[in-house]
Amino acid sequence: MIERSLVLLKPDAVQRGLIGEIIARFERTGLKIVGLKMVWINKDFAIKHYPETLIPIVGKKTLDDWKEMGIETDKTAEQLGAQIHKDLLEFTTEAPIVAMVLEGVHAVLIIRKIVGHTSPHKAEPGTIRGDYSPISMGYATQRGFGGRNLIHASGNVKEAEHEIALWFKPGELFKYSSVHDAHVQ
16 A cells, blocks of 8 residues: 655746645645756656646546636637646746655545546645646636646556656655654555
């Protein structure tokens, strides 16, 4: 049940000076940071993290958001997804990202709860997105600046394993004891 998950503090979190606040939220829950670095990625790397296979998925999610908000469009999920993908690649390469690997019992699920819903307008107060991100992804896409929801967190254990291997070399991840370990043994 001890899992690892990738968390990325996106350029908007870095530019807004929220790095310490966000990291503190994870540490207070007892999650252990086993890898941490700041990187400025290029478009090729961004495509590896956000592959083109996401285009129809994000397009469908955005169409659903827009329908819920009463926004009409003649764009297909594929067209909308392609626009979102382009915006996301531009956004993730415009400033540094803080990448970290967190470890703990049910880490993936706990991190997702702390982070909040992908579209900040649906995120509960007390979550990172609910407290610090005042937009909806549908609004951001409509305005051409998609992806500004502060943070990325792996969606499941398999995705976490893939993403961690993409962002971190084995020598960049550490094993050590923390005071919380005594409570999860």
